[in-house]
Amino acid sequence: MPWDRNQMAERAAKELEDGMYVNLGIGIPTLVANYVGDKDITLQSENGMLGMGPFPLEGEEDPDLINAGKQTITELDRTAYFDSSQSFGMIRGGKIAAAILGAMEVSEKGDLANWMIPGKLVKGMGGAMDLVAGVGRVIVVMDHTNKHGESKLLKECTLPLTGKGVVDLIITNLGVMEVDHKGLHIIECAPGVTREEIRAATEANVV
Amino acid sequence: MKKVYASATEALDGLLHDNMLIAAGGFGLCGIPELCIDAIVESGVQHITIASNNCGVDGFGLGKLLDTKQIKKMMSSYVGENAEFMRQYLSGELELEFNPQGTLAERMRAGGCGIPGFYTRTGVGTVIAEGKEHKDFHGETYIMEEGIFADLSIVKAWKADTTGNAIFRKTARNFNPPAAMCGKICVMEVEEIVQPGELDPDHIHLPGIYVNRIIQGEHEKRIEQRTVRQREEA
Numbered sequence: 001m002p003w004d005r006n007q008m009a010e011r012a013a014k015e016l017e018d019g020m021y022v023n024l025g026i027g028i029p030t031l032v033a034n035y036v037g038d039k040d041i042t043l044q045s046e047n048g049m050l051g052m053g054p055f056p057l058e059g060e061e062d063p064d065l066i067n068a069g070k071q072t073i074t075e076l077d078r079t080a081y082f083d084s085s086q087s088f089g090m091i092r093g094g095k096i097a098a099a100i101l102g103a104m105e106v107s108e109k110g111d112l113a114n115w116m117i118p119g120k121l122v123k124g125m126g127g128a129m130d131l132v133a134g135v136g137r138v139i140v141v142m143d144h145t146n147k148h149g150e151s152k153l154l155k156e157c158t159l160p161l162t163g164k165g166v167v168d169l170i171i172t173n174l175g176v177m178e179v180d181h182k183g184l185h186i187i188e189c190a191p192g193v194t195r196e197e198i199r200a201a202t203e204a205n206v207v
Numbered sequence: 208m209k210k211v212y213a214s215a216t217e218a219l220d221g222l223l224h225d226n227m228l229i230a231a232g233g234f235g236l237c238g239i240p241e242l243c244i245d246a247i248v249e250s251g252v253q254h255i256t257i258a259s260n261n262c263g264v265d266g267f268g269l270g271k272l273l274d275t276k277q278i279k280k281m282m283s284s285y286v287g288e289n290a291e292f293m294r295q296y297l298s299g300e301l302e303l304e305f306n307p308q309g310t311l312a313e314r315m316r317a318g319g320c321g322i323p324g325f326y327t328r329t330g331v332g333t334v335i336a337e338g339k340e341h342k343d344f345h346g347e348t349y350i351m352e353e354g355i356f357a358d359l360s361i362v363k364a365w366k367a368d369t370t371g372n373a374i375f376r377k378t379a380r381n382f383n384p385p386a387a388m389c390g391k392i393c394v395m396e397v398e399e400i401v402q403p404g405e406l407d408p409d410h411i412h413l414p415g416i417y418v419n420r421i422i423q424g425e426h427e428k429r430i431e432q433r434t435v436r437q438r439e440e441a
Contacts, residue, residue, distance in 0.1 A: 045378070046309075047234045047235075047378050047381050048234075048380055048381050049377075054436055055435050055436040056434075057436060057438055058435040058438070060435075061434075062377065063236075063237065063379075063428035063429065063430045064237060064376045064378060064379040065377040065378055066234075066235065066237050066378055066432070069432065070234075070235040070236070070237070070431040071434040072430060072432065072435070075377070081375075081377055081378060081380055082380065083312075083380050083381060083383065083385060083412075084234070084260070084308070084309075084381050084382045084385060085312040085313055085315065085316040085384070087309075087312070088308065088309025088313060089309075091309060092309055092329065111332075123285055123287035124283060124284050124285035124286050124287065124305055125284060125305065125307055125308075125335075126285040127284065127307070127308040128307075129307035129309075129310075129333060129335065130307050130309030130310065130329045133327070133330070134309075134329070160333065160334050161332055162333065163331075163332065164332025
């Protein structure tokens with residue numbers, strides 16, 4: 001059985017270590033926060049906050065307190081606020097240990113495309129280009145194939161890039177793959193999924 | 208040194224002209240200079256370029272200046288939540304210069320610090336790098352980005368004293384300090400103006416040297432994505 005969204009998030013949480021400062025993207029990456037358990041993880045929200053707390057209780061929403069997805073959130077005892085240039089200063093300065101992001105395409109060289117589909121509505125890259133260029137480790141969590149059943153792990157990305165050679169680890173519904181200089185390296189399969197099945201579903205070179 | 212004005216219209220008097228570059232604070236609808244935006248709509252100034260992370264939503268925030276077709280160009284990182292923006296952009300009425308969010312923030316900060324250009328790894332190998340100078344440092348490739356020097360900054364803080372020393376609240380700080388820094392002149396709107404001495408000098412987020420004109424007023428502070436969790440049953 002391939003992993004579902006929550007199981008992919010749970011698997012991604014295993015990559016996080018005690019004491020890490022981490023940035024989580026929108027979608028499945030947001031769910032990773034539910035699975036960190038006892039580990040001491042501090043979440044960064046790139047609009048200017050370290051120590052992001054859960055959604056507020058109804059009636060306690062504060063318009064001055066939102067995350068990078070513009071959702072209302074809460075603060076924790078450890079929370080610190082800062083402006084956008086300092087926020088991206090810590091991202092570009094390599095202080096954030098890891099970013100967990102969604103993707104449209106990833107290449108076998110670790111190129112990432114997740115911000116634009118030409119000819120469709122273009123919303124913008126937000127902070128994604130800064131994150132992938134600056135953080136210690138980039139972990140992509142996404143479905144292995146698109147809605148047409150085609151591999152999202154490619155020899156070369158077809159969409160405009162967010163970053164070149166930036167992805168370190170890919171977690172899909174089928175398994176976990178590391179990007180190394182020769183191609184993708186399968187390090188784990190979802191329960192009941194074989195290496196052969198992952199290879200068959202992957203256009204990128206699997207070593 | 209009179210910095211306090213009675214209204215946004217008075218504070219912006221003499222500062223607006225067609226084809227100007229305005230840097231605006233705010234992230235989404237959080238910490239946006241609502242009162243200055245309304246006053247710029249009223250002024251009718253045309254063909255403005257705005258450096259702002261986002262462009263409001265339909266009918267609110269900078270979206271109001273789209274409705275009146277006063278904006279010529281946006282310099283932003285994300286313009287998702289706005290149908291009128293897309294319509295004007297796709298029809299060629301509106302120019303858009305995408306900036307990665309950190310690049311935009313640093314361009315503002317740099318401009319405010321007299322730094323005309325800086326190098327960053329952000330965007331290397333992407334469309335953002337096209338046409339920009341590339342330079343290697345310590346075996347890594349960087350691109351040059353330019354500081355933003357705006358004609359005017361419009362920002363929103365929580366409290367300021369009458370000399371412009373300002374404090375922001377929670378994530379409403381966001382782009383406001385760098386936007387304030389990069390303008391030739393800065394108009395700041397706040398929820399409360401206090402007397403000098405009432406704010407702890409150790410707690411000032413933005414020193415008054417960056418703030419030329421201050422107004423106090425009511426802010427709607429609209430929430431873009433209201434998300435809550437359920438109360439657990441006692």
